[in-house]
Amino acid sequence: MRTLSDTIARLAAFRQARVNATAPSGHLTELADFGSNPGALRGWTHIPADLREGAPLVVVLHGCTQNAAAYDNHAGWSYLAESGGFALLFPEQQRSNNPNLCFNWFQPEDTRRGQGEALSIRQMIERMVVEHGLDRRRIFVTGLSAGGAMASTMLAAYPEVFAGGAIIAGLPHGVANTVPAAFDRMRGHGLPDAAQLEALVRDASDHAGPWPTISIWQGDADRTVSASNADAILEQWRGLHGVGAKPTHAERVDGFPHEVWCNRAGRSVIERYDIPGMGHGTPLDSAEPDETAGAYMLDVGISSTRHIARFWGLAPAASRAPREAVAPAAEPVGLIQQTIENALRQVGLMR
Numbered sequence: 001m002r003t004l005s006d007t008i009a010r011l012a013a014f015r016q017a018r019v020n021a022t023a024p025s026g027h028l029t030e031l032a033d034f035g036s037n038p039g040a041l042r043g044w045t046h047i048p049a050d051l052r053e054g055a056p057l058v059v060v061l062h063g064c065t066q067n068a069a070a071y072d073n074h075a076g077w078s079y080l081a082e083s084g085g086f087a088l089l090f091p092e093q094q095r096s097n098n099p100n101l102c103f104n105w106f107q108p109e110d111t112r113r114g115q116g117e118a119l120s121i122r123q124m125i126e127r128m129v130v131e132h133g134l135d136r137r138r139i140f141v142t143g144l145s146a147g148g149a150m151a152s153t154m155l156a157a158y159p160e161v162f163a164g165g166a167i168i169a170g171l172p173h174g175v176a177n178t179v180p181a182a183f184d185r186m187r188g189h190g191l192p193d194a195a196q197l198e199a200l201v202r203d204a205s206d207h208a209g210p211w212p213t214i215s216i217w218q219g220d221a222d223r224t225v226s227a228s229n230a231d232a233i234l235e236q237w238r239g240l241h242g243v244g245a246k247p248t249h250a251e252r253v254d255g256f257p258h259e260v261w262c263n264r265a266g267r268s269v270i271e272r273y274d275i276p277g278m279g280h281g282t283p284l285d286s287a288e289p290d291e292t293a294g295a296y297m298l299d300v301g302i303s304s305t306r307h308i309a310r311f312w313g314l315a316p317a318a319s320r321a322p323r324e325a326v327a328p329a330a331e332p333v334g335l336i337q338q339t340i341e342n343a344l345r346q347v348g349l350m351r
Helices: 003-009 068-075 077-084 116-132 146-157 179-186 194-202 228-241 304-311 335-346
Strands: 029-031 042-046 057-061 087-092 139-144 164-168 213-219 249-253 256-262 268-275 282-284 297-299
Touching: 029 116, 042 068, 042 077, 057 068, 057 077, 057 116, 057 146, 068 077, 068 087, 068 282, 068 297, 077 087, 077 304, 087 116, 116 146, 139 146, 146 164, 146 194, 164 304, 194 228, 213 228, 213 282, 213 304, 228 268, 268 304, 282 304
Parallel strands: 057 087, 057 139, 139 164, 164 213, 213 268, 282 297
Antiparallel strands: 029 042, 042 087, 249 256, 256 268
């Protein structure tokens, strides 16, 4: 039984979230016939014309009220894929599953290995790998907000599939399985301790390592997803990678704090960017080609798209001087969370 879907369906009559762009981007082509698709998702792809066999794959998960085209149009992943020589997959949520277009990261039937939306995304990945001869050793996943939380789930449920993941304003895997719990965790309330967080990943599959590398991005003025979730994501993966509480080294990148944790072999396995003054959204740099500000796509003077790709070895190091950091616009009082909560109150499902 889809408790959340049933709940949200009752909201559709009086409150509809509007997607940023309804038509597919000219960069994207729909992916069809990728399996049983138990999560009833759609998939979109971008394949560079000169893509070589054995190329990497990046999976990009949009946030609530967004779609694949809107996210790509602002974040510039397709532009980077052309120069970096990698394939892109954009799973896309449907209003029939969630009228606010959020991936159902708190639905147990959508977040367990071999079930629901998680399995649909896994099926899309398999279709891409087989059809285009992609490198199974270089598959990566990133996402914003609910998409970031679903990225956490994919990394936990299918750790053998992914070389790395990047979670932007997201949540750890497995911390909520009801609507009230989801909102509590978004506020930073009731998050498990480090041992419990690590166990949630270990129990999600029979995988024993090695584990995907993790890139964490968070604004400290985020009023939709508390910054304490970034701490929890770090704790969820720190023990798995066998790294200490303190970073191996810390620096400033494009003017922003950046911490890195290295394993005993000296490999960077976890990184974290904290963006002072930034609200809820993906950090972008409009000085980069094909990156533009929009709803929950924030021009703050650092390109998470490019830095994530560099962390994964998919893009060269920066060749230009960094732009002076831009003061982020104030977040509209946790608009995504406020919209959903107001709707739930209207039907008597929240106080």
